[in-house]
Amino acid sequence: MSNTTDAHDLNRQALALAELVELAARDERLSAALATLDVTGLEGHMDPAGLRAALAEAVLDEQRESRTAEAERRAGAAGVTLAHRCRCGCSGINHDDRITDDGRIPCAAVGCACMDLEFAPA
Ligand SMILES: [Zn+2]
Ligand SMILES: [Zn+2]
Known part of the structure; x- marks a missing residue:
């Protein structure tokens, strides 16, 4: 990359940032959203894609994170570990690694119809 390109890119970055600053100053929601963003985790361009x-x-x-917290809460309430068996017969660990929108942790084992992790009695 040549110095000319660097300067050109920097200028475009500066222009884009100046535009964002101006828009954010006029738009409270945009300003709040930008203030919340941790861009260290973002890569590439902030285009729609x-x-x-x-x-x-x-x-x-x-x-x-919600799945882990909920599974740990259920295990704690049942007095077992996450590796304990669910009522479906599969280990708690074999259940989905994320929670559903309605707060369920379905079993991930192939062919198992369990819709929600429920630890069997210890
Ligand atoms: Zn299950
Ligand atoms: Zn299962």
Whole structure:
């Protein structure tokens, strides 16, 4: 990459940032959204496709964290570990690694119809 290109890219970045600053100053929701964003996890351009990919990633992270917290809560309530068997016969670990929108943790074992992790009595 030549210095000319670097300067040109920097100028475009500066222009885009200046535009964002101006838009954010006029739009409270945009300003709040930008303030919340941690861009260290974002790669490439923040175009619609890039933002959608980042959104999908963030939602997946949230579903995984919720799944872990909920599975640990259920295991704790049942007095067992996450590796204990669910009523479906599969280990708690064999259940999906993310929670559903309605708070369920279905079994991930092939052919198992279990819709929600429920630890069998210890
Ligand atoms: Zn199950
Ligand atoms: Zn199962």
